[in-house]
Amino acid sequence: MSDYGEHEATDDPLQVLRHSTAHLLAAAVMELYPDAKYGIGPPVQDGFYYDLAFTKPISESDLGAIESRMRRIVNEDRPFVHETLTRDEAMAEFRKRGQDYKLELIADKVEGDEVSVYRTGDFLDLCRGPHVRSTRDLKAFKLMRVAGAYWRGDESKPQLTRIYGTAWQTPKELDDYLKFLEEAEKRDHKKLGKELKLFALDERLGLGQVVWLPDGTTIRRELERWIIDEELKRGYRHVITPHLAKLDLYKKSGHWQLFHDTMYPPMRFEDGEELELRPMNCPHHIVVYDQDMHSYRDLPLRIAELGQNYRLEKSGELMGMVRVRSFNLNDAHIFCTPDQVIAEVRGAIELANYFMSVLGVDDYWYRLSVRDNVKTKWAGTDEEWESAEAMLKEALDSLSLPYKVSPGDAAFYGPKIDFQVKDAHRREFTNNTVQVDYQLPKKFELEYVAEDGSRQRPVMIHRGAFGAFERMTAYLIEHYAGAFPTWLHPVQVIVIPITDAQLDYARTVADRLRSLRLRVEVDARSERMQRKIRDGQARKVPYMAIVGAREAEAEHVNVRDRSGDQVDSSLDSFASMVATEVAERRR
RNA sequence: GCCGGCGUAGCUCAAUUGGCAGAGCAGCUGUUUUGUAAACAGCAGGUUACGGGUUCGAUUCCUGUCGCCGGCUCCA
Numbered sequence: 001m002s003d004y005g006e007h008e009a010t011d012d013p014l015q016v017l018r019h020s021t022a023h024l025l026a027a028a029v030m031e032l033y034p035d036a037k038y039g040i041g042p043p044v045q046d047g048f049y050y051d052l053a054f055t056k057p058i059s060e061s062d063l064g065a066i067e068s069r070m071r072r073i074v075n076e077d078r079p080f081v082h083e084t085l086t087r088d089e090a091m092a093e094f095r096k097r098g099q100d101y102k103l104e105l106i107a108d109k110v111e112g113d114e115v116s117v118y119r120t121g122d123f124l125d126l127c128r129g130p131h132v133r134s135t136r137d138l139k140a141f142k143l144m145r146v147a148g149a150y151w152r153g154d155e156s157k158p159q160l161t162r163i164y165g166t167a168w169q170t171p172k173e174l175d176d177y178l179k180f181l182e183e184a185e186k187r188d189h190k191k192l193g194k195e196l197k198l199f200a201l202d203e204r205l206g207l208g209q210v211v212w213l214p215d216g217t218t219i220r221r222e223l224e225r226w227i228i229d230e231e232l233k234r235g236y237r238h239v240i241t242p243h244l245a246k247l248d249l250y251k252k253s254g255h256w257q258l259f260h261d262t263m264y265p266p267m268r269f270e271d272g273e274e275l276e277l278r279p280m281n282c283p284h285h286i287v288v289y290d291q292d293m294h295s296y297r298d299l300p301l302r303i304a305e306l307g308q309n310y311r312l313e314k315s316g317e318l319m320g321m322v323r324v325r326s327f328n329l330n331d332a333h334i335f336c337t338p339d340q341v342i343a344e345v346r347g348a349i350e351l352a353n354y355f356m357s358v359l360g361v362d363d364y365w366y367r368l369s370v371r372d373n374v375k376t377k378w379a380g381t382d383e384e385w386e387s388a389e390a391m392l393k394e395a396l397d398s399l400s401l402p403y404k405v406s407p408g409d410a411a412f413y414g415p416k417i418d419f420q421v422k423d424a425h426r427r428e429f430t431n432n433t434v435q436v437d438y439q440l441p442k443k444f445e446l447e448y449v450a451e452d453g454s455r456q457r458p459v460m461i462h463r464g465a466f467g468a469f470e471r472m473t474a475y476l477i478e479h480y481a482g483a484f485p486t487w488l489h490p491v492q493v494i495v496i497p498i499t500d501a502q503l504d505y506a507r508t509v510a511d512r513l514r515s516l517r518l519r520v521e522v523d524a525r526s527e528r529m530q531r532k533i534r535d536g537q538a539r540k541v542p543y544m545a546i547v548g549a550r551e552a553e554a555e556h557v558n559v560r561d562r563s564g565d566q567v568d569s570s571l572d573s574f575a576s577m578v579a580t581e582v583a584e585r586r587r
Numbered sequence: 588g589c590c591g592g593c594g595u596a597g598c599u600c601a602a603u604u605g606g607c608a609g610a611g612c613a614g615c616u617g618u619u620u621u622g623u624a625a626a627c628a629g630c631a632g633g634u635u636a637c638g639g640g641u642u643c644g645a646u647u648c649c650u651g652u653c654g655c656c657g658g659c660u661c662c663a
Contacts, residue, residue, distance in 0.1 A: 147658030148590025534624040
């Protein structure tokens, strides 16, 4: 049987419960708004939604009344009744109810003559099920918000009102979820980024333009140094290329034709020259490759750059530092022979995994993004796509990494492996990526001289092993809730003199730590120690070195870490302890 | 871009049915020299996002713009 709702049917009890709650929602809405038309209502992560068309728009203030009606239906103990109708019967039923969207779904998605429907009191829905036995089984739910959603996900189709809700097996789980949302709010990188003065988004600079403040920049520079060193160890060569290029370059690569809507309008000059802010770095690195004749002996050639890119994302798509209009990508393009591809892909995956493991990021999954059957969207031959996909799979398999195939998520020039991470609110996004590309080398007629003297075409691997600094930093802020590991924290140690009499000693301590390249502040304010500690805690500083008369006398420090633990230590051993922790990038 | 919500001091929030815009924190100036999460006092801080409208009177009601938040669409 086909899947009418465009979501996967499942027997998982929680999914079934959420799906049933979606029906309950639609049933309640239909009682309160008899003119409404219902679209689809699947379970989703943490809950469910239902898309409905209202004759008058509703807002979140209407959710309370809908939720009350839902509870009333719960108390009525209405059974979920499964029925199988013929196609004609089903069409007649939904036509009678004026449910045009359901008619469209039956016409498009139901195969054969049997149509599975569920009845809950008067409410009838096209649905494969399964469902809970009765509305009384639905105990722990809450409507969350309304949003617009295009019918069947198509921007050109009408926009329905989507009502989101959350649903759980027990009231306690619901309560836990609501508490989780509160906690997530506190970790939000937009909130912490402001509190900790890491970055700013200022409308005077334009939408989606990130200002890295001094402390945020410290973190970023630390990451950059680390990344560049790790890449150097792995044979990457770094380049620096302009943020601008002639528009023709992007016409030749094919990006302009596909993405001009999200590229900045070109700057046009009197002599006819057109310059474009680059939306990606690939064509620049192709120009780097093309500076020389290449022998197969030169390959693989790994060209890396911390490259600034500019994309004119639609205003509604922007989100904090996760989705911006200008970002810096830890980018690289590996030019190699076809039989080097698998090893190079594997190396790129391993590098990305290494970065993630040092940062303590372990909650992510591998998405093998391949083309779908809309052939016009994808450049290149079937053979090239099949070969590229096979090589990505083999690289993943050889590392014993599990992955999920995702049709339609490929780049236009080839399939890719995406590293999918989740933010504090469990929203998923792509961070790192590895892509195999036969198309751009062809478009730019790249060559190398093979062992037998013939001219061959290299394969290009695009890879962002760390991802974009903006997005990754946003992720890290939420991951650590602002309490960065010592090696990344903008201020590693605050020295706190208890009275002014220890100021000189405090500065001695600071100098000593700075001589080990640690980032240190002395809190010389005319405040009480308690106050300085409190402020240090608020900034989530890893260590506070408190120095009073006793410590100054003994050349000690009283170390308080951000968990509140205290220990007395000689200055020497404290200094070497912190320096070691930083050198090892300990978490 | 579309749908819904929200914009009051640097930050977090108040302000009866439309009736003089307030508080805490942060900032500044003093005093205080302190032993592990907030010393005390004073001062200053605003065209209530911005522009129209209704009204004797608008933070409050209507409207347009801008921005932010949550979704949708998109994501090379």
